Amino acid sequence: MTIILAHRGSAGTHPENTMESFIAAQEFGADGIELDVHLTKDGNIAVIHDTTVDRTTDGTGRVVDFTMDELRKLKANYHYKHFFKKTARIPSLREVFEWMQGNDLICNIELKNNDLSYEGLEEKVIALIKEFGYEERIIISSFNHYSLVYIVNNWPDIETAPLYSDLLYKPWEYAKCLGAKGIHPKFKALTDTIIKATMEEGIAVRPYTVNKERDINRLLQINCTAIITDFPERAVKLRGK
Ligand code: G3P
Ligand code: CA
Numbered sequence: 001m002t003i004i005l006a007h008r009g010s011a012g013t014h015p016e017n018t019m020e021s022f023i024a025a026q027e028f029g030a031d032g033i034e035l036d037v038h039l040t041k042d043g044n045i046a047v048i049h050d051t052t053v054d055r056t057t058d059g060t061g062r063v064v065d066f067t068m069d070e071l072r073k074l075k076a077n078y079h080y081k082h083f084f085k086k087t088a089r090i091p092s093l094r095e096v097f098e099w100m101q102g103n104d105l106i107c108n109i110e111l112k113n114n115d116l117s118y119e120g121l122e123e124k125v126i127a128l129i130k131e132f133g134y135e136e137r138i139i140i141s142s143f144n145h146y147s148l149v150y151i152v153n154n155w156p157d158i159e160t161a162p163l164y165s166d167l168l169y170k171p172w173e174y175a176k177c178l179g180a181k182g183i184h185p186k187f188k189a190l191t192d193t194i195i196k197a198t199m200e201e202g203i204a205v206r207p208y209t210v211n212k213e214r215d216i217n218r219l220l221q222i223n224c225t226a227i228i229t230d231f232p233e234r235a236v237k238l239r240g241k
Contacts, residue, residue, distance in 0.1 A: 002219060003226035004235045005108055006030040007209050008049060012230035015077040016056065017047045018088035022096060025105075029241055030232035032106030034208070037093055037125065039118040044068035045093035045125060048076075051115050055079065057090065064116060068092055093125065097132045107134070108184075108206075108228070110163065111142040122147060126155050139206075141184045152179035161206065165189060172201035182206055182225065187215060195224055213238065 009021025010028060022033050036049040046063055053059040053066070057074035077088040093109070100107060113121050129138050141161045142148055148160040161175070161182035167189045168174060175183050175198075182204030195205050208228035210216055216235050219227050229235045 002224055002239060003031045003106070003206075004029075004232050004239065005032045005034050005106065005206065005226055005228045006232040007034050007228045007230045008036065009033055010230070010232050012211065013083075013233070015080045015084050015088040017049055017090070018076050019091050019095065019099065020077075020084070020086065020088045022099065025232045026103055028233035029236040030105070031226075032108060033096075034108040034110065034228050035093075035096065036110045036112050037121070038063040038112050038116075039121050039124070040068045040071060041065055042067040043120075043124070045121070045128065046071050047091045047093055047096060049112070051112070053090075064118075093128055097128060097134065100134070100137070101132070104137075106137055106139065108139045108141055108161075111140060111144065111147055113147050114143040117144075122151055122154075126151070126158060129158065139182065145178055148180060149178055161204070163208075170197075172198045172203045175203045176201075184208060184228070192218075192222055195219075195222055199223075199225060210235075 006025030008016035010024040014021035014024045017035055025033050035047050037045050040046050052062050057076050058078035059074040071090045075087050076090050077084045135157050139159045139161055141163050143163045145162050151160055160180045161184045163184045165186040171183050184206050187207040187210050190207055198205050204225040206226035210227040210229050211231050216238050220239050
C-alpha cells in the first residue's frame, strides 16, 4: 500500500512546518510527515522551509541569524491569516520529536543544506534521532547529495534518499551509488516505467509534491512506495485507510 507523507505537514490546509500542520496531518490519517530543517544562531534545529523567515512569518532575516527563542516569537501563520486564524509558531525538531512519542508516524527530514552548508547539521540531527531512538522512523533527504553520502558513511543505520527535480537515467543506480535506499524525485521527473524499474531494484520511490487527484490516483494504481503531498486528507480518502 502506498504510504502517504504530508508535505510540510498538511501544508495545503494549515501553515506549513508548524505543529498545527503536523497534528492535522496525523488527524487526516497520514502515515508520516515531511519537514525542512535549518540551524539557528545558537545551534538549534529549526523546522522551517526557507533560508529566511520572510515568506512564512511576520519577521525578516535569515534563520541562521536568529536564536531558537527568537524564532519562536514569530508568527508562522502571518501570511496565512485568511485561512488560519490561530497563531502558529516555528517548532524546533526536538519539539516535533517529543510530539512523535505519542504516535507512530514516519518523519522525512529534509536537510536544507544546499544553499548554506550548516557545519555540524548532520551530527546534530543524527544525535537527536538517536536520543529519541527514531532510527526506524526517519528518512533523511536533501538536494545536497554529498551530505547524504556523509550520513551513510558515518551512520549506516540511518535511511537516506536524494531529492532531485529533473529526469534521471536509471535513478536506482544513482541511489545505490549514494548508498541510499530510496529516491525523492519531483513528480514530473518520473514515468511509470521508471517507478516500476526502480522499485523492482529494491529502491523506494517517494515523489513530491503530488496534489492533484488524478496524479495521486495514478501513483496509487501502480503501488508507488509513497507520495509526498500537501493534501494528506485528499490522498488518504483516495487510497483508503
Ligand atoms: O521532500 C520533497 C520536497 O519537500 C522538496 O522540495 O522545496 O518543498 O522542500 P521543497
Ligand atoms: Ca522539503
